[in-house]
Amino acid sequence: MSFFCSISGEPPQDPVVSSKSGHVYERRLILKYITENGTDPITGDKLEEADLVSVKANPKAAPPRPPSASSIPALLQTLQNEWDAAMLETFALRQQYNSLRQELSYALYAQDAAQRVVARLIKERDAAREALSSVAATMNVDVPASGGDVEMGDADQEAGGLPADALEQIVETHKKLSATRKKRKAPEGFATPEDVKSYAAKHTVPSLHSPSPAGITSLAVSSANPSQFLTGGNDKVVQLYDRDTDKVLASLKGHTKKVTHVALRERQGDATLILSASADKIAKAWAHDEASGEYIPKATIRTHKGELTGLVVHPTSTLMALSSADRTWSIHDLASFSQVYRSPEFDDPFTSLAVHPDGVLLGVGTPGGSIRVYDLRAPSQLAAELTPSNGTPFTVNTFSFSENGYHLAAPDSLSSVAVWDLRKMKISKSLPLGDSFKVNKVVYDFSANLLAVGGNEGLRVFANKSWEELARFEEGGEVSDVVFGAQSKEIWGVTGREVRIWGAAA
Numbered sequence: 001m002s003f004f005c006s007i008s009g010e011p012p013q014d015p016v017v018s019s020k021s022g023h024v025y026e027r028r029l030i031l032k033y034i035t036e037n038g039t040d041p042i043t044g045d046k047l048e049e050a051d052l053v054s055v056k057a058n059p060k061a062a063p064p065r066p067p068s069a070s071s072i073p074a075l076l077q078t079l080q081n082e083w084d085a086a087m088l089e090t091f092a093l094r095q096q097y098n099s100l101r102q103e104l105s106y107a108l109y110a111q112d113a114a115q116r117v118v119a120r121l122i123k124e125r126d127a128a129r130e131a132l133s134s135v136a137a138t139m140n141v142d143v144p145a146s147g148g149d150v151e152m153g154d155a156d157q158e159a160g161g162l163p164a165d166a167l168e169q170i171v172e173t174h175k176k177l178s179a180t181r182k183k184r185k186a187p188e189g190f191a192t193p194e195d196v197k198s199y200a201a202k203h204t205v206p207s208l209h210s211p212s213p214a215g216i217t218s219l220a221v222s223s224a225n226p227s228q229f230l231t232g233g234n235d236k237v238v239q240l241y242d243r244d245t246d247k248v249l250a251s252l253k254g255h256t257k258k259v260t261h262v263a264l265r266e267r268q269g270d271a272t273l274i275l276s277a278s279a280d281k282i283a284k285a286w287a288h289d290e291a292s293g294e295y296i297p298k299a300t301i302r303t304h305k306g307e308l309t310g311l312v313v314h315p316t317s318t319l320m321a322l323s324s325a326d327r328t329w330s331i332h333d334l335a336s337f338s339q340v341y342r343s344p345e346f347d348d349p350f351t352s353l354a355v356h357p358d359g360v361l362l363g364v365g366t367p368g369g370s371i372r373v374y375d376l377r378a379p380s381q382l383a384a385e386l387t388p389s390n391g392t393p394f395t396v397n398t399f400s401f402s403e404n405g406y407h408l409a410a411p412d413s414l415s416s417v418a419v420w421d422l423r424k425m426k427i428s429k430s431l432p433l434g435d436s437f438k439v440n441k442v443v444y445d446f447s448a449n450l451l452a453v454g455g456n457e458g459l460r461v462f463a464n465k466s467w468e469e470l471a472r473f474e475e476g477g478e479v480s481d482v483v484f485g486a487q488s489k490e491i492w493g494v495t496g497r498e499v500r501i502w503g504a505a506a
Helices: 029-037 070-138 165-180
Strands: 016-020 024-026 051-056 199-206 216-221 228-233 238-242 248-254 260-263 272-279 282-289 296-299 309-312 319-324 329-333 340-343 352-355 361-365 372-375 382-386 407-413 416-421 426-432 439-444 451-455 460-464 470-474 481-484 488-494 498-503
Touching: 016 029, 024 029, 070 260, 070 352, 199 439, 216 481, 216 488, 216 498, 228 272, 248 282, 260 296, 260 309, 272 309, 329 451, 352 498, 361 460, 407 426, 407 439, 416 439, 416 451, 439 460, 439 481, 451 488, 460 488
Parallel strands: 216 260, 309 352
Antiparallel strands: 016 024, 016 051, 199 498, 216 228, 228 238, 238 248, 260 272, 272 282, 282 296, 309 319, 319 329, 329 340, 352 361, 361 372, 372 382, 407 416, 416 426, 439 451, 451 460, 460 470, 481 488, 488 498
8 A cells, every 4th residue: 555645746755644634744744834834735724743643654665766767878877876886985995905904014014123122132131131140240249040130239359359169169179189290190091102103093073064164173072971072163063973973962053153162061960061162252051951862052151352262161160261352361150150250451362271280370372472371369460471582473372281280382483382391480392393384282181191283284292201203193184173082092183174083093
């Protein structure tokens, strides 16, 4: 059933019926008419809004299309308008989508930048904590283990000395070891000079470390596991290798420049430590984890401002010494890895480092050809300076204290090695090696009966006291580092990327 407005003649959208006349109207139109006239438009009777009754039609009547929308051209135009509206809406949605993508990209970049900043701040915080630990150790101030704020107390330790506990360890070790020097005899089972005369090439471990940049710079042999040895290379990596299994046991990274020195701290009851020093100014420590069998990072020492030129485990086995091109040397605790002493700056950079087997004397080489010796009981004062009399400047890049306690071997020129008598502070013997020979490494064996010299023309071994040349090994070319194996029955040397072992024929 359809209703038609009595005024417009079209189906009403909101139909109402007059209670007085019964006619149907469009509410909008009849209200306007009542406002203007106040009467029913059909009968003329008085009519008010209260006389209108709403009609609830179901379904609601749809208004008829206008005539303009009934022709084909009009329909096409309507479709075109709807298409245009759809395209405009799609364009607006695409703009919003691109805007959201840009906002998301910006948010991701902002998050990445924030993470980088946080990582840098954490790194700076850790470096600051290490520096704080070093300063606190020097000033004898305790640093909370949590890394929180430090309350600075009175520094009882003198600026020029070691802390009392470290000094006590050094003195006790000195008393214990020096007592055995006076009537020291060659330990039983060690190779004799006559044995060394029969030494020949025994084993070669080739192709260690990366071929670019190639070269092994330092070597250390394990005393607890004689088949295992440690190397540092120009490739910034420290490697632990087992020659019996021909396998790399650990490849330790962390340095940003070449490794200059490596060492093993093997102490009964404590975890084995791998120690390294580098041209990147830092020293690193890794500890052996019994559970996993791997070496895990333990500490990074950033005390020095120049290339590290020496690393030695002190005879106490609880301390480590470092020397640097920044003209200072330092002592560090191997339990906490904190600095316990750092020397004042001297006139020359230090180029090498060695510690006397009794643990009290520490020596550093210089670019001017002299060796400076310090007593750790009064480390700020120079105890002695060993300078060859020839006057020709050269760099002391290596030297070695003898286990007998009173000899020191060191280059006295680019192509000769001097044996210093520490009791008289003078050279007792100079060993010429040839004008073309360049000394890279000088080392005594534990028995103090043998002296090995590595250089650009290979390896030479001399007998103590008689200074007879016992052996000469030139097949591998330049030898950059030398180590005596267990009981001196083997001599280990570094030639390029190879580690060569000489000993008695099997």
